[in-house]
Amino acid sequence: MTSTARLDPQPAAARDGRPTAVVSSMASDAHTWNLIFLQLLVEELGFEVTNLGPCVPDLLLVEQCRIRRPALVVLSSVNGHGYQDGLRVIGQLRGAAGLAGTPIVLGGKLGVSGEHRAERVAELRDAGFDAVYDDRPDAIESFRRFVAARVAVGRP
Amino acid sequence: MNFGEFVRWRHARGALVVQPRMGFADPTVMRAGLLATRRVDAATVGTITLDSYTRVGDLDAAGHALGQGLALNGYPIVNHPPGTTQAVLDGVLAEDFPVQVRHGSARPLDIFAALIRAGLHATEGGPVSYCLPYGRTPLAESVANWAAACELLLTTRQDGVEPHLETFGGCMLGQLCPPSELVAISVLEALFFHRMGLRSISVSYAQQTNPAQDLEAVTALRRLCAELLPGADTHVVVYAYMGLAPRTPAGARRLFASAVRLAVAGGAQRLIVKTVAEAYRIPTIAENVAALEHAAATARAIPRPADTAGSGGQVYREARAIVDAVLDGAPDLGRAIVLAFRRGLLDVPYCIHPDNAGRSRSHLDEDGTLRWTRLGNLPLGGLAELRRQDPVGSTELLCALSYVQRTFDAPHLEEV
Numbered sequence: 001m002t003s004t005a006r007l008d009p010q011p012a013a014a015r016d017g018r019p020t021a022v023v024s025s026m027a028s029d030a031h032t033w034n035l036i037f038l039q040l041l042v043e044e045l046g047f048e049v050t051n052l053g054p055c056v057p058d059l060l061l062v063e064q065c066r067i068r069r070p071a072l073v074v075l076s077s078v079n080g081h082g083y084q085d086g087l088r089v090i091g092q093l094r095g096a097a098g099l100a101g102t103p104i105v106l107g108g109k110l111g112v113s114g115e116h117r118a119e120r121v122a123e124l125r126d127a128g129f130d131a132v133y134d135d136r137p138d139a140i141e142s143f144r145r146f147v148a149a150r151v152a153v154g155r156p
Numbered sequence: 157m158n159f160g161e162f163v164r165w166r167h168a169r170g171a172l173v174v175q176p177r178m179g180f181a182d183p184t185v186m187r188a189g190l191l192a193t194r195r196v197d198a199a200t201v202g203t204i205t206l207d208s209y210t211r212v213g214d215l216d217a218a219g220h221a222l223g224q225g226l227a228l229n230g231y232p233i234v235n236h237p238p239g240t241t242q243a244v245l246d247g248v249l250a251e252d253f254p255v256q257v258r259h260g261s262a263r264p265l266d267i268f269a270a271l272i273r274a275g276l277h278a279t280e281g282g283p284v285s286y287c288l289p290y291g292r293t294p295l296a297e298s299v300a301n302w303a304a305a306c307e308l309l310l311t312t313r314q315d316g317v318e319p320h321l322e323t324f325g326g327c328m329l330g331q332l333c334p335p336s337e338l339v340a341i342s343v344l345e346a347l348f349f350h351r352m353g354l355r356s357i358s359v360s361y362a363q364q365t366n367p368a369q370d371l372e373a374v375t376a377l378r379r380l381c382a383e384l385l386p387g388a389d390t391h392v393v394v395y396a397y398m399g400l401a402p403r404t405p406a407g408a409r410r411l412f413a414s415a416v417r418l419a420v421a422g423g424a425q426r427l428i429v430k431t432v433a434e435a436y437r438i439p440t441i442a443e444n445v446a447a448l449e450h451a452a453a454t455a456r457a458i459p460r461p462a463d464t465a466g467s468g469g470q471v472y473r474e475a476r477a478i479v480d481a482v483l484d485g486a487p488d489l490g491r492a493i494v495l496a497f498r499r500g501l502l503d504v505p506y507c508i509h510p511d512n513a514g515r516s517r518s519h520l521d522e523d524g525t526l527r528w529t530r531l532g533n534l535p536l537g538g539l540a541e542l543r544r545q546d547p548v549g550s551t552e553l554l555c556a557l558s559y560v561q562r563t564f565d566a567p568h569l570e571e572v
């Protein structure tokens with residue numbers, strides 16, 4: 001595990017041929033245990049991971065994804081602002097060159113009230129997320145299944 | 157009476173002062189929350205916790221959320237006009253009910269200006285603890301911002317009040333940092349505030365994963381304050397566990413009762429509580445009130461130890477070594493702190509902030525004791541014992557993060 005990515009441009013594909021993934025928080029969220037956990041998990045799923053860290057400004061997120069052209073973008077928010085932050089960034093990501101078809105997912109504790117609101121999840125999916133994992137016990141399992149189904153990871 | 161005096165006075169008269177972590181965007185709800193805190197039959201102080209947009213200085217996003225009626229995770233004190241916050245506090249803030257602003261910002265000047273305008277003069281944070289865990293602001297910038305914020309806060313003396321600052325250094329990321337480094341950072345931040353001219357200071361320690369080690373830590377903190385800050389008016393504040401919380405209400409209550417025992421046994425004057433909603437969402441006013449009542453009742457039922465002096469043991473020895481090494485780095489403490497992180501004399505395990513060296517690692521023993529796995533360049537060679545050195549994967553990390561949750565939930569799982 002390394003510190004937050006130094007933000008210089010890097011080659012899109014990892015040297016050893018593993019697909020790359022970006023793990024990131026959004027602008028208002030400072031939590032990092034979720035990001036560290038997700039980085040380890042996504043690495044274990046076979047990816048080379050760039051962890052953009054906490055409080056990632058919209059522009060930086062879009063720029064890093066555009067430059068790195070990852071095979072998977074994993075956004076996490078647990079501070080309760082996930083719905084509005086997610087809705088704000090997904091359009092910008094989809095609009096950036098090369099990211100229209102990239103699998104982009106969002107998960108965590110997305111609201112402040114803890115209730116699972118299907119219509120907010122639907123709104124986020126309509127706005128362009130491929131999958132949205134509200135804070136349910138099966139979130140990690142569903143995410144693994146999504147990655148297995150949608151992103152090809154070569155067996156080492 | 158200022159915040160620090162009030163806390164010491166209530167404690168001297170036998171009470172553990174209890175405080176919520178409470179913040180709501182809507183001024184009416186915020187006021188109701190403060191009033192409910194005040195009405196609790198216990199020695200309480202009030203809290204206004206700020207939302208994340210305000211913490212990172214994104215006033216547009218806070219304004220947008222207020223305008224659209226979107227939920228916020230705290231009170232946007234900079235966006236609400238000063239009159240609004242004054243109205244929230246009118247008839248609530250009193251000699252016997254001080255209110256503190258809790259925020260988590262490495263760029264706190266606007267927040268300090270807003271709280272001063274509202275008539276407040278107690279807040280918390282620190283150049284390290286409100287930087288590394290709270291985003292990507294460079295540490296050197298945070299140090300400069302916090303120096304300026306201290307100066308601004310000192311202007312409240314013109315109104316005849318003594319401002320109060322609490323360190324957040326005893327918490328940092330909440331989990332997996334061995335207590336000696338938490339104690340060291342808390343003390344260094346207190347020294348920073350003191351050198352900036354503050355006289356009323358509290359030092360924090362967040363409950364970790366082993367009761368005996370925690371007690372040593374609180375004792376070490378008190379001993380270091382006595383040694384290094386003899387001229388200041390200081391008190392110790394314990395935070396109920398700041399990591400993954402139990403999911404069952406009964407498990408959460410047992411955990412938070414153990415935080416009360418730590419505070420009382422350690423001779424701390426104040427405790428910041430958590431609620432049964434911690435694992436899930438922002439708690440309601442009622443849940444906060446219940447947590448305050450539960451903490452106060454638990455404290456009343458525990459006799460105070462006759463003697464809380466103690467050596468602080470291994471936690472003290474390590475913390476003292478870290479503090480001394482940092483102070484040796486430069487005459488200016490802000491500069492010494494920046495240098496210490498650059499050299500890895502301060503290095504917080506699992507902290508991914510670019511100014512953290514990231515070479516130290518820790519793990520939990522079978523009994524929850526936090527131990528160093530790797531020291532990096534921490535000045536603890538020969539002092540700290542390393543028992544294992546293998547790396548941690550996602551499963552073990554989650555296992556360590558959820559140790560407290562699992563332990564306290566185990567007897568109550570049928571409730572979920």
Ligand code: B12
Nearest residue numbers: 029030031032033076080107108112330400401434437438
């Ligand atoms: C540690 C902690 C902190 C530390 C964080 C330090 C750091 N740099 O990481 C500190 C003390 C600094 C902190 C600060 C704050 N915190 Co906090 N924090 C926690 C706490 C106690 C534990 C979080 C943790 O360690 N999680 C460990 C990881 C592994 O678990 P996780 O985050 O839950 O993630 C899991 C799932 O959500 C999921 N997941 C997450 N992301 C994704 C993404 C995908 C794609 C998938 C599939 C799954 C997934 O997978 C993970 C593993 O199961 C939680 C409460 C709790 N959970 O007990 C509150 C909590 C997350 N914090 C909260 C809040 C609000 C804040 C603050 C805004 C302060 C405030 N107003 O109270 C600030 C944040 C400031 C900011 N700018 O964002 C709230 C969020 C409320 C909500 N969503 O309704 C919580 C829930 C506490 C509460 N009940 O109020 N916090």
